[in-house]
Amino acid sequence: MRILLIEDDARLAERTAEYLRGHEAEVEIVGDGQLGLERACAGGHDIVLLDLMLPGIDGLALCKRLRVTSNVPVIMLTARGDEIDRVVGLELGADDYLAKPFSPRELLARIRAVLRRHHGTEPSDPAQVVRVGPLVVDRDRRTAALGEHTLELTAFQFDLLWVLARAAGRVLAREQLYNEVRRLRGDPPAAFDPAVDRSVDVHLSKIRAALDAAAPEGAQLIRTIRGVGYVLGAEAP
Numbered sequence: 001m002r003i004l005l006i007e008d009d010a011r012l013a014e015r016t017a018e019y020l021r022g023h024e025a026e027v028e029i030v031g032d033g034q035l036g037l038e039r040a041c042a043g044g045h046d047i048v049l050l051d052l053m054l055p056g057i058d059g060l061a062l063c064k065r066l067r068v069t070s071n072v073p074v075i076m077l078t079a080r081g082d083e084i085d086r087v088v089g090l091e092l093g094a095d096d097y098l099a100k101p102f103s104p105r106e107l108l109a110r111i112r113a114v115l116r117r118h119h120g121t122e123p124s125d126p127a128q129v130v131r132v133g134p135l136v137v138d139r140d141r142r143t144a145a146l147g148e149h150t151l152e153l154t155a156f157q158f159d160l161l162w163v164l165a166r167a168a169g170r171v172l173a174r175e176q177l178y179n180e181v182r183r184l185r186g187d188p189p190a191a192f193d194p195a196v197d198r199s200v201d202v203h204l205s206k207i208r209a210a211l212d213a214a215a216p217e218g219a220q221l222i223r224t225i226r227g228v229g230y231v232l233g234a235e236a237p
Helices: 008-022 033-042 059-069 083-091 105-120 155-166 174-184 194-214
Strands: 002-006 026-030 046-049 073-078 094-098 127-133 133-136 141-148 220-225 227-236
Touching: 002 008, 002 033, 008 026, 008 105, 026 033, 033 059, 046 059, 046 105, 059 073, 059 083, 073 083, 073 105, 073 220, 083 094, 083 155, 094 105, 127 155, 133 155, 155 174, 155 194, 155 227, 174 194, 174 227, 194 220
Parallel strands: 002 026, 002 046, 046 073, 073 094
Antiparallel strands: 127 133, 133 141, 220 227
């Protein structure tokens, strides 16, 4: 594994790199956001481990710029309690996040899982595949396809679609959708936050646009139930 670790805490970076190098990994450490972006965009790495608090360019801005030109897997390293930062990180295209302080062993397991999903080498558990009409959502491989069309979704959008697909035909409130995504990631439920509700609306609109573009003309797969939430299910034109 060729890993780019963008982390300005030199002691943490060296300790993490030492552990990963002991498990068949090549690790390049960069302590500055601007240089980290340049190295990530240059390619040659299998995965990027990205701290949020960086000099030069912070981790969120770096991830946003990186996603313009590269789909290299990204795991964000966040401080505990930075709830909004984690949500925004996933929205911007991060594949996973890990809260500090973390176990190097858990980090290695997350890296391997993300790489297996990214390369499609991990066989899918049938329980992790949901079919709703022509829509197939595979949580193990982190893929969603409508017929022959593969949908391009961020990690956060994919999780929202997975939750809707598992509950196909049932109306889910925004808060319920968000907390189900948190549960998938092992986080406790969060208190109501209007900013999160708006974020869910924005990303549901993007998911719906991706589905509608690939669906037969006139079909509608995600519907808004005014004052309640969203429901996924094929509807006749």
